[in-house]
Amino acid sequence: MPGWEMKIIEAEAERLLSLAAGDADLRAELRALAQVILAATEEPPPSVVPAEGSHPDPAPALPDADEAQAVPSGGPRGPEPLHELTLGRSRPVSVERHPPSEENGGSAFDATLDFDEIEARCRLKAEAARHAAARLRRLRGGGDPGGGVAPVNPEVASWADRFTDAFSWRDDDDGTQPPDISLLDDLGGCFEALAGASALAAGDGERRGALGRSLHLLAEAQSAVRSATQHLQAPDDPDQLAAYEWARDAATRHRVFIKRYLRADDLADPARWPDLLARIEAQAGGDPRARRHRPRVKRLRRHLEAIRRGDDADRDWQEVVEAVDEMVAEGLPPSSKDLRDLLLPAIDDLPDRDDPPEGFRLVLREIDRYLASRADPTEAPVTPEPTPEVQEARRLLGGRSIVLLGGMCRPEARAALREALGLADLVWVETKEHQAVSTFEPVIARPEVALVLLAIRWSSHAFGEVRRYCDLHGTPLVRLPGGYNPNQVAAQIIDQCGERLRGG
Secondary structure (H helix, E strand, C coil): CCCCCCCHHHHHHHHHHHHHHHCCCHHHHHHHHHHHHHCCCCCCCCCCCCCCCCCCCCCCCCCCCCCCCCCCCCCCCCEEEEECCCCCCCCEEEEEEEEECCCCCCCCCCEEHHHHHHHHHHHHHHHHHHHHHHHHHHHHHCCCCCCCCCCCCHHHHHHHHHHHHHHHHHCCCCCCCHHHHHHHCCCCCCHHHHHHHHHHHHCCCCCEEEHHHHHHHHHHHHHHHHHHHHHHCCCHHHHHHHHHHHHHHHHHHHHCCCCCEEEECEECCCCHHHHHHHHHHHHHHHHHHHHCCHHHHHHHHHHHHHHHHHCCCHHHHHHHHHHHHHHEEECCCCCCHHHHHHHHHHHHHCCCCCCCCCCHHHHHHHHHHHHHCCCCCCCCCCCCCCCCCHHHHHHCCCCEEEECCCCCCHHHHHHHHHHHCCCCCEEEEEECCCCCCHHHHHHHHHCEEEEEEEEEHHHCCCCHHHHHHHHCCCCCCEEECCCCCCCHHHHHHHHHHHHHCCCC
């Protein structure tokens, strides 16, 4: 068996054993599987020696009669070949190994890999790496390592534990300095890049020219993951190995020369994952999955143009929300670049909505993630003309601090709100799905905090639970169902707690 296949089996076995610790059904299945493996790999019992006087059936004639040995026909057979075990494994690469024929010119997408599964797992691993990094930073800062948010997904929790263990046990040449936690940040970024490159390869499989470019990006992304895991001294990742095998075989089949990143001595720099991710997103423009939704894309564009003209915005936004939700329900990834580029110019003007549908909420989350991770723009954003509500909120809150709960911190939005409201500070507390509300209490209880904003469109937290802690510490709470546009935020502040801030 090739070494890379055994590495995949070993990595998946470790993952399954970790998951089985909290899953009785999985433990039972693994025990049954182990018994099948043991039975199939046992040595065959010795041949039965016929009793004296018995007459076994004669052995069939062999070409060399002098050297042939008779074998009783009724003797035990050897074990049947063990079928390939796939429990817990990624779907194997299915490659038809033949040179490109003149009929197809090597253009058909004749090697399949479940890229959707690889993309999903890599995004979960990216989340796990970020969770592990946050946990270690809390520990180094003197906080409780378990005081953060435990991942809801058991696979994320398992991977986070494995990444933390690998980081904690790695051998450093120089033991005078603690290991750099940014190794985990890089690992998470590399998994994000591999997820994006996998989605790109799946979409470009039928496009002759695009496939070549996608293969180069996939090769670099899997190499970056391999390098990041080696820096962490963690086991090889099965999804990285599967992507490597597929990229190598697809390049051979389609006669694409990939100069770099397919050799063990030529690994990509994991610290450069932001640049790699940007190139993947640039290549992803014109996602084939988005092209299947062209009628709805036209509908979206029409309503967004009407919103910019200042027509009946509420009705147009309702159409936008419904169209986006339908597209996601039919398979368009919430992270689609085409969808994001359409919504970005207007997203902060989204009217207040307490209950966005699930598909639209996922798109908002991905846009929030993108805006939080991108580099600072070279041009300063255009500041909207301050409304009377902005001027009044600035008078009431100027020089004070507020807390914003929700989503991922967006530096541009944070700076715009601080400037518009004249704040001493805006403490942005990033939230995760189903995070315990009690984790917010320490920041709510700070004496310098004059107000708490709850960005509910990215939050799964019950309004009443957050309200309870705000009431306990005498801090006004403002529900923020729209975007971060300073005019919108100020309007909500004045409407919901203006009188209280004025002392009325």
